[in-house]
């Protein structure tokens with residue numbers, strides 16, 4: 001495992017920044033994995049997206065997302081301020097360009113947690129990005145997690161589960177796939193994929 005000190009040294013030596021894309025169906029555990037990863041690797045930079053979705057209880061503007069109105073999002077699009085964007089389950093989501101480009105220029109490793117359409121846009125614009133897909137152990141378990149989270153209304157759950165089928169079918173487009181069954185095993189695989197990738 002590469003230590004935080006080592007990553008900081010690489011950053012100081014102006015080792016080139018990297019873009020890492022994490023995609024997977026809603027409820028698979030991407031956010032939970034990333035929260036744990038960021039605790040042991042605060043040197044990574046997790047991009048904060050803009051969205052028109054309403055904040056969930058405990059979500060903080062500027063930390064979890066930038067919560068914006070649809071006209072505000074459309075203005076960001078018009079001004080070319082988004083690196084990628086998509087409409088997902090009735091809301092817009094997008095990655096503010098400036099924060100990501102700045103961090104990469106500083107030599108940081110930047111993580112985007114985004115859905116499939118956005119990941120495809122990044123694959124085109126940043127072919128060197130590492131693209132990781134997080135899969136559920138089964139569809140039934142995905143539904144259980146989404147419901148167990150208790151954050152989404154029934155109509156939103158239906159849209160997210162329907163979208164999940166399309167996303168799971170596209171997993172082969174990614175550089176690697178990690179099944180989030182046992183949490184610690186999945187976290188270890190994610191850490192290895194980022195810091196200790198096997199050579200092609």
Ligand SMILES: Nc1ncnc2c1ncn2[C@@H]1O[C@H](COP(=O)(O)OP(=O)(O)OP(=O)(O)O)[C@@H](O)[C@H]1O
Pocket residue numbers: 024025026027028029030031032033145146148149180181182183184186
């Ligand atoms: N390996 C695991 N085993 C069991 N439950 C898990 C596991 N990983 C995550 N969970 C639980 O699954 C639920 C959904 O996780 P999380 O919110 O991180 O998903 P997500 O992929 O980030 O979803 P979204 O894309 O909608 O934000 C949470 O309640 C989380 O605690």
Ligand SMILES: Nc1nc2c(ncn2[C@@H]2O[C@H](COP(=O)(O)O)[C@@H](O)[C@H]2O)c(=O)[nH]1
Pocket residue numbers: 024025026030049050053084085086088093094095113114115116117118119
């Ligand atoms: N294309 C993008 N997708 C994004 C972005 N930020 C988050 N997401 C994805 O949206 C869904 C739903 O998220 P939720 O917080 O409402 O559950 C999930 O798959 C996220 O990964 C983004 O900037 N661009």
